[in-house]
Amino acid sequence: MRDVLKGAQLLGIQCVADACRDILGETGDAPTDAVEEAEPLPSRRKQDRCSVSPARPVCRRSEDIHGYEGHPPPAAGVLMNGGGTWLQEATPIPRRPEDTPSEEEESGLQGRATPHHSQSQLADGGGGGVTAVSGRKRKSQTPQQCPVCQKIIHGAGKLPRHMRTHTGEKPFQCTACGVRFTRNDKLKIHMRKHTGERPYPCPSCPARFLHSYDLKNHLSLHSGDRPFECPLCHKAFAREDHLQRHRKGHSCLELRPRRPRRTPGPAPSSDSPPPESFSLHQQHAEHMAGLLEGPGLPLRIPYPELLWRAVAVAGPMGKDGGSSPHGGSTITRNTYKEEEEEEEEEEEEQEEE
DNA sequence: CTGGGGACGGGGCCC
């Protein structure tokens, strides 16, 4: 165990070292002479992620961890296993042939869209949907289990990349500004800010973008699309994570305890609480009343060009260089879905976690 | 609040 501790310190894997000290009954912060490179990254992310610090590596959701039910990770067992070469010890997860892969069924295969001619692929649902005729989606072969956090990592060469999330190592440095990255593809994206390269042109206007996601975002400007709709209150969002925030938080009208809301004057003659379905329909009607007044709301942005964020003009390292993985629209329009024909059944009981 | 920008990390495909 001391050897493991020493190794963990050398590698700068704090959580393993902590676990070892835990087992050894030491509290000590023995001077870790190793890697000051892995200094506390000023990550703004919450620390409950699978990250360096905690003695017991914790992932944000239990399903992230394979067979990890709140016990401390079997650090000793795993690490001792290979007698020092545990990094290679990442055993391929034996796939039982009979099981339909239950745990982490990936939801969509992703088409490959090369920059410079990515219009068609990005035009709609992105990676989703298109089940190529070429056969079933190949399960990613050789899933491996991280010896530190027990997480299953799919993909042949992906474990080293994942391990860097524990060590904090950032091997890739920008030659122009010195910023370091944990992944080379992130460095490559970053370099576009220096070179001014904008590999993603809009097919219907001259705008060009740094990221495919910026283009996607821009395309939704053209279409005015808000694909993500709350099933309860029918508010529509341009970004999926905003919908999730809406659903988790208390901002969904339907989840609110039915605020008094200037109750309609003539109080019901007696104590007759409105039926359960009342609030939804009532509030929905309020939405519509409030938002539908006015002519036919054409939903098409007349001049999306005015909303470009892309600025073909902007030179290298222009202002924010912003780009983000969000489909989305910046236009303000009716955020409530038009009443489509179907009008989803309101009995769609959504189980909150 | 809400929308938007950015960071992070996983997965798929290909070489």
Add this chain to the structure above:
DNA sequence: AGGGCCCCGTCCCCA
């Protein structure tokens, strides 16, 4: 097999 390259979901933070 390893890794480049890309797409994507999800989170945090800020205006």
